[in-house]
């Protein structure tokens with residue numbers, strides 16, 4: 001009896017200390033990546049970035065009103081400088097909602113023309129239309145002596161996909177096209193597989209050593225360029241495994257359950273999503289790349 005009781009007590013103590021660690025981790029929402037450069041992630045699966053300069057703050061990715069309010073509070077915890085810009089990575093509602101919080105705080109909302117056109121055509125009650133629209137492949141914002149480079153990646157995921165680079169501290173903010181330590185997102189929605197691979201190769205050539213990813217299953221708050229390479233290799237390995245099944249003559253409908261990639265077994269959602277990833281990539285190989293659009297369709301549209 002005594003043994004059982006003490007076992008339970010020890011168990012409860014271990015559980016309590018583990019919970020304390022988990023809570024401590026969950027409570028931490030802001031990480032400093034470099035002097036004045038922060039990651040904000042309140043445990044909802046989304047991460048934003050903000051950059052504090054002498055002349056104000058630049059924030060990236062509002063996500064939704066609740067997230068945006070938390071992000072604004074986090075900014076106001078570290079500085080009393082005003083937020084001057086709110087930048088969007090791409091069109092999708094689950095990243096671009098909540099901008100009004102920043103407009104009310106006096107910030108200008110900035111998006112690529114492609115993302116803007118989509119937002120205008122697809123309103124959402126929580127989506128604030130951007131104030132400033134840019135077109136083409138590149139824009140720099142300089143504030144308080146700090147530069148933030150906006151790189152439009154073309155077809156990849158969604159519309160207006162922008163990778164952000166802070167050249168002085170070699171930090172990148174990357175949304176959706178890389179999620180460290182996780183297989184592809186479900187049915188890989190709105191990804192053009194071929195252009196996604198091309199985009200990842202271009203990101204690998206960019207000059208950065210640390211990355212803040214909008215989603216991550218890594219145990220560390222910051223990622224690196226190797227996460228980009230691993231994602232590109234995952235897509236390649238997936239394509240090769242599907243091709244091998246095509247060559248074996250495996251029936252189309254059986255391929256998603258036949259493909260195994262043990263190298264990625266430890267990645268999050270491996271069991272749940274790998275068959276969905278296979279469906280998506282297999283259809284792309286079978287039908288040809290989609291979604292697709294002509295190049296430069298929106299260049300100079302604004």
Ligand SMILES: [Zn+2]
Nearest residue numbers: 092157158176
């Ligand atoms: Zn997206």
